[in-house]
Amino acid sequence: MSSESHEKFEFLLLDGFSNMVLASALEPLRDVKMRAMFASLDWEVTTLDGLTVTSSSKLKLSPDRRFDPDQTKGTLVIVAGYSVREQVNRELVSLIRVASRNARRVLALDTASWLLAEAGILDGHSATIHWQELDAFEEAFPNVDVSNARFVRSGPFMTCGGASTALEMVLELIQDTFGPAAAFDASSMFLFDPARQKDQQRGAAWLRDRGSPKLLNALNIIAENVEHPLTTFELAERVSLSERTLNRAFAQELGMTTGKYYKLYRLQHARYLAQETRLSTEQIALRCGFSCASALGRSFTKEFGRPISTFRS
Known part of the structure; x- marks a missing residue:
């Protein structure tokens, strides 16, 4: 994705929507916006009447504005709940x-x-829905190729069922839109479980069918060696590749060199520590593999265009 590109998301919430489903779709985007270096995105929440909407657990949420289809651009995310059939009418x-x-x-x-x-608009397309509605959905709409897959992509439409499938679907969308590095960071944030990460294909392993095993192993090693960074040669040795081959894999699959990604990963972590902790800049520098605060400061300003101090909460 070009650094000049900007992605707009609109979340249309209907009464009875699930908080878990909304969070599963929205929180990974928040993580991308906060941490990804080359991602520009924003979102707003709309409701049909512009008034407060009530979730299935009776939590109330105030929208940014009333839903207006003429203002819809970018990605429209519709979140409906249990009473969707009762809400359907000609105007909607x-x-x-x-x-x-x-x-x-x-x-x-x-x-x-x-x-x-x-x-x-789903006629001739593949689609899925919450598992409780699958049979009724297939019976009601014979022109839709109904699938029981966890999520389905068909043309400009992406459909899914519950919260876990919404998370998987949005992570795939993040990879396609913002790149594997952003998807890796977001999946690590929301699916991290050290004891089960490998078996459940979590963290970097979530990209297993989208990236080479050697590259995924390198991403894991980078995440484990932030305070004491490895050289590119040492990293290549760890994954049994030549330095040249490793750099080529990063360039092809992540759009940057190994060293560039490693440095950005450390700077992302530094930004997180600046935002979320009271550590001094000197302490942050040492935890992120920089020799001193000034070395971190120079590198940080070069990449972000402003000093790390501006990210202090």
């Missing part, structure tokens, strides 16, 4: 139809696929 279907034409892509979470199908 018309709004969804217009918004889907204006959007670059549409994500339907939980039961929101029902709305898209009612609007007729």
Whole structure:
């Protein structure tokens, strides 16, 4: 993704939406915005009437504005809940139809696929829905190729069921839009479990079918060696590759050299420590593999365009 590109996300919430589903889709984007070096994105929350919306657990959320399909751009994320069938009416279907034409892509979470199908825009497409609605969904919409997959991508539409599948779907979207490095960081943040990471394909292993095993192993080693960074040669030795081959793998799969990624990873960690802790800049520098605060400061300002002090909470 170009550093000049900007991704806009609109979350349309319907009454009865699941807090877990919303968080599973939104929080990885927040992580990307906070940590990814080459990602520019923003989001807003809308409701049909511009008023407070109530989740399935009775939590109330105030939107940024009223839903207006003429303002829909970028990625439209529709989050519906248990009462979606009762909420369907001619006006809503018309709004969804217009918004889907204006959007670059549409994500339907939980039961929101029902709305898209009612609007007729899933005809000829593959789609899924919350498992409790699968049979009724298939019976109601014979022109939709209904799948029981965890999530489905078909043309500009991405559909999924519950919270865990929403997270998986958004992580894949992050990889496609912002690159494997951003997806790796986000998946590590929300799926990290040291005891089960390897078996459950979590952290860097989440990218197993999207990146070479040697590269994924290198990403794990980098994450484990922030305070005392390895040289590129040492890292290559650890994964049984030549330094040249490792650099080529990083360039092809992450769009940057090994050294560039390693440095950015350490700077990302430094930014996190500046934002979330009271450590001094000198302490942060040492924890992130820099010889002193001034060395960190120079590198940080060069990459971020402003000093690390500006990220202090």
